[in-house]
Structures are given as structure tokens and as C-alpha cells.
Amino acid sequence: MSTISVEDHWNRLKHAQSTSFLKRNMTELIFRELKDKLTYFNGTLLDCIQGGCINLDSGCGIYASDPEAYDVFSGIFHPIIKDYHKVDTVSHPNPDFGDINNLGFGDLDPTKRYITSTRVRVGRSQAGFPFHPTAKLKDRVELESRAKEALDVFSGELDGSYYPLSGMSREKQTELIEEHYLYLQENRFLGDAHVYDDWPVGRGIFYNPDKTFLVWVNEEDHLRFISMQKGSDLGAVYKRLVTALNTIEEKSSLKFGHHSKLGYLTFCPSNLGTTLRASVHIRIPCLASQPYFHDFLEKHHLQVRGVNGVHTEMIGDIYDISNKRRLGLTEIQAVREMIAGVGAVLAEEQRLDGSITHAEKQTLEGRVAAET
Template sequence: MSSATNEKLKQCNMCHTVCGKGKVPEEVVQELDDAFECLESSPIMSLLKKHLNKNVFDELKDLITPYGSTLWDCIKSGVVNLDSGVGIYAPDAQAYHVFDILFDNIIEDYHNGFKYTDKQPLPDWGKVSTLQNLDPLGRYVVSTRVRCGRSLEGYPFNPKMKEDDYVAVEKKVTNALRELKGDLKGVYYPLADMSPEVQKKLTTDHLLFKEGDKYLEAADANHYWPVGRGIFLNNENTFMVWVNEEDHVRIISMNEGGNLPKVYSRLVEAVRQIEKRLAFARSVRLGYLTFCPTNLGTTIRASVHIKLPNLGKDTEELELVADEFHLQVRGTGGEHTEVKDGIYDVSNKRRIGLTEYEAVKEMHDGVLELIKREQEFGVVKK
């Protein structure tokens, strides 16, 4: 056993248990060997393939977390879906510790140089008054949304959750949500009891998540569906909480138009109220812990649906602005979807290594610049 592996067999500050010990089943070892060969022979370059070299593979393939998660649980989705951009998930919080030599390299690559020696700043929501309405005349921004993800302490993530875990998490979360005050007050709708008509309407209105994502399916994140899943909605449909979708909790604030300060302040108030009632998994180094490593740190995703009919014709210019302000640009149907009618989903890409306010401010500044370029592009091309 190498010194690096020995280093894994120590008390983990995420769970206060010994990580790395355990016997990986022989059939899983075979799955891993086959998976590595599959990745090696694939022409597609995900972050998983880029960073899972033979040395790293040999170092990690015999390790296991206290919840029984192996390297196969982490990389399965990226092997089944070779078109993945990232290709790795954490089946439980301790996986970030046990398989850190792989996760750390992927995190550094995706999150613009967040190194294994770096630490996530303490939560800081900043001053809402320093943000502005992105589009007060309503010409460009169709809607604004800010969300964050949370995982409850004491439970694994989706791939390792039992049916009882889903039920227990749902009960704890919904009990907390019933205590929300003001315009956050609402009703919880369990997915298991939802009529097909209501489910279709909520999905069409971009309020409700749905089963069927092939990346989550391959990561074993859809067990016992729809047990323990549901949506909490306030009366105005401007605030909602997803329960046991990708993460245990997704807290979401939204509005039509570009009034970012209003949307952001609602989210901040919701998080503060919920955190008084629930304990969430957080690492000193990685911040709030989530199923997907792209969401670590603040877990903040601040986004707009924005009309860019002129700038959208110049993808190079659009990409330049996106790179400058660390923006992610994709279709309005979500990740891996096409752009329709010149409307883009634009969000902050960085979530770790900066504060909650700084993550939102990057989207704020980037969208203002996109609107400026859209206006200039239209004038020049006339």
C-alpha cells in the first residue's frame, strides 16, 4: 500500500469516520478495469478521461467510503455517457475525501484554478443594494433565477440513499419549509401524489424537475422514483424548493424580467430561515457539498433567460464575453439543450473560491455587458 493510500486511511473531517477501508467487491473491480479501458479507447475528452490516468486509477480502485461508495460509483455516468463534459459525481460527501486526487484535479480544471490547497471563503451574501435591475425596460431579459443546492448532514447522496432515507429527508425538509414566513410561505406537493395534469403543467412552466436525465440515471441518482421527491411552491410561484432531485435540496428564487436584486434578496432570506432549522453538509475547503462537483462551494447558480438575436449570430463575440466574465451559456431547456428563438440561458460558471455575492455579481456584470454588446452589434450591422 502506497503512502498516498495510507494517507486516505485517516479520520475524515467531513464525517469523523475512517475513510478508505473496506473490501471492494470483485465484480466492481472488473467493472472498473473495463471502464478504464473504455475511457482509454474513447476519442472524446471529458474531464474524467483527462485526469483519470493509470497511476490515479491504480491508486483509487481499491478504496471505498463508509457508505460503500467505490470509484465505479463516482465515474459510472461518465463511462456510460462518453459525451459528458465532466463525467464524475460524488455518491456521498466522503467521496471527495477518499478519491480526492481525482476530484481535486477535476475541480481545479473546471473551477478556473481552485487548487487542492485553496479554501472556500465563509458564506457572504453581500449587499443587495449594490446590484441593479439588469433590464428595467424589459427588452432583453425574459426571466431571472438564482438557486443554491444543499445536502443534509448524516445522509449519503442519491446513489447510496435507501428508500427510508428519501422519506426521512423529505420529512425533515418539508417540516422546515412549513415554518417559512412572509412571501416565502407556500405548499409542498409530493411527486408521488401529483396528478399527471399538474405534473405536466409544472414541468411545462419550468417549475418542476423531471425524471429521465441520462447522466443522472447512469449515476444511479433516480432510485425509488418518485418516493421522497416533491416541490414546495409559494403562492406567487416566485420561490420554490426541490426535494431529492439531484441534491437533497434545491432552493430557487425567480421572477419574470431582470429584477435581480428582488430575486436575490428573496433567496438570501429563504436560506437564512431554512438554515435555522436544518443542518447542511459543508467542508472547510470545498464549501457546501453537492452531488456534482461543478456545484461545490457557494452552490450558487444565478441565471437569466435573455434574448440576444444579434449577438447570437456572432458566436465568437458571445464566447469572448462569456470567458471574460466566467459565464456559462446554454439553451433555455437546461444543460445539453439547443438554443431556440435567439433566447439563451446565461449563468455564472464559477461557484467555488469566491463568495455567494461575488458569484452573483459575475453574472450581473456579464449580463450587463452582453446587453451592451447586443445593442452595439445591432447598430453596427444595420
């Protein structure tokens, strides 16, 4: 636990140069109203904002100490949620993954020149369990045990094995990290938010033999379900993920944390709602070198990160591009927004590198128009 008081942390942030959503939305009045409140798990405002006060370059700057924190500390979470997700009210529709047997997505990159891989992931929390700042070692062990039992329900393409991080060789971890399958334990933003407490106890990874379906246990969220493969066939990736989610909800004893206004509950408020992030690893050297690159992505509701995840560096000219909005729209809407955005990115890259043919330009423009 931190030996620095919540007052000291707030004073540091208040007088610092920071562009985090926490700094933009926290006022003295809000701070005074919330600083002494407690959740059912004894979560405090300090548990939520400590990481963002230590790391002044944080993007969001706040995490939930536990599921109830979103209600107990709604005075700061709700303004941040509206600001990040660009919504006027904190509300979320019922889940809708669309008709997975009639998606009609097509191939995101028919030229095969730009997209190297495609993935879709969602986060889930086990209802009634604390998040990292208020979790104890016994909570992490129990959650891992429940997850391992639940993962046994998979069969066919989804069938795989669970590998605990405890006892895993450094060589095996490095191999999985370099292949972009396993999470890194080097993120200072997550570290200062207690994500690595009791490491590596209670953590692990499940994957099928082809490594096209993975589940992270007790990383940032209780569970992260990931479907991925080489190439740009988003339809196959998305269908696999939805099938896995339907299977575990129907056949296992897990009950996922869900909120009437916030959708599925996650550790970081940026992931609330659908929790869905559909992404591509894409080679876009021309667009990425333009001064308007980030504005272009923002216009199309996209975000960029390094290929090893949030807060990681880019590798060469390959970028991880994904949908940004997760709250206030359904799962199928979020994916279609990503399709339209990636289509716009490809069209702009091909315009800049001069390689696009008239037919390719028409195909990409048609896809953008159809999905928007």
C-alpha cells in the first residue's frame, strides 16, 4: 500500500502539467466529495487515482479499485467516461454481436500488402470479485481456479490448454511475448495501479494449438478473450470470438460483471461497455509519417498503439490500429466502425504511396461508405 496520502497525490497532480483524463476532469470539489468514501471491498479514491498521479503522462489516469467503485466514485468516473467515450450520457445498449453466420465483412486487405494480422478481444470480470488494488492473494488464486475450470468447456477449434505463469520458464515467456501472445510485465502504469501485486501467482494463459484463440487470466482484467490470426479475415476472427463467449456463458459457472449503464465491467474505464477492441497490425509508413496522422485516426474513431500493446513502442512501420469507442454502441456496431476506419486508413495510405488502382480505390471507398 502507498505511504503517500491521497491529499499528497492530488496536490501533485493538481499542480502538474498533465493531459490525462483524470487531470482534465478532477476538480477540488469532486476530490473533497470523494476522498473519504469506501466501497464494499474497502476501495478508496487513492486506489483509483494513484497510478495516474504517479505517472503524469498517463492517458486515462484512473482505474477502478473494484466493480462498485464506478458507483461510489461516480463523481469522477462519469465525467471521465463521457469525455473518453465521447458520449453525452453514461448509458449503454444491450449486447448485440450480430448474426455471426451472416456477417458479410469481407477481407479487410484484398491486396495482402498492408495488414499482417487481425485480432478481436474482449475483457470480462467475474461478478463479485475485486479488481487489483483491493484483491488479495487468495482472490487471485480462487479466480484462477474458477477460470481453469471454466476453460475446460471448450472443444473443437477452441479446445486448448492452460499454462500458469508460476513455474513457466523465462524462455517460454519470452517466446510467447515475442509472438505477441503473452502480456508484458513491464508496464509502469499498470504496476503503479497494483496489477502486478503477488506476481506471478494466479496468472496464466490458455490457448489452442494453432494459437488463434487465447485467454489471459488475471492480467489487467480478470479475463481477456482473444481471437487472432495472420492475414485480414476479420469475419473468421470475430466469429471465433463470439462462439467462444457464447460457449463459456452457456456451459460454465462463470458470471460476468455487468452494469445497467456501463455494460461489461472492466478495470480501466476506457474499456467499459462492449469492452471490444478489434485491431489490425498494419504497415502504413506513408500515413504514419504525416503530421495529421493522429487527427486522421481520431476522425475515424480509431486509436493506435505499439504491437506489444498499450504503452509500448512501434516496431518498424507496423502499427496496431483499432476501434476507440467501446461504450454507447453495440459490439457489431463497434466492429463495423473499425472496418470503416481501417478502410479509410488503407485508402489514404495507398493514395500517399501512389500504388492504389482505380478498382482498388472504388472497393475501399465502397466499404467505407457501407460501414458508416
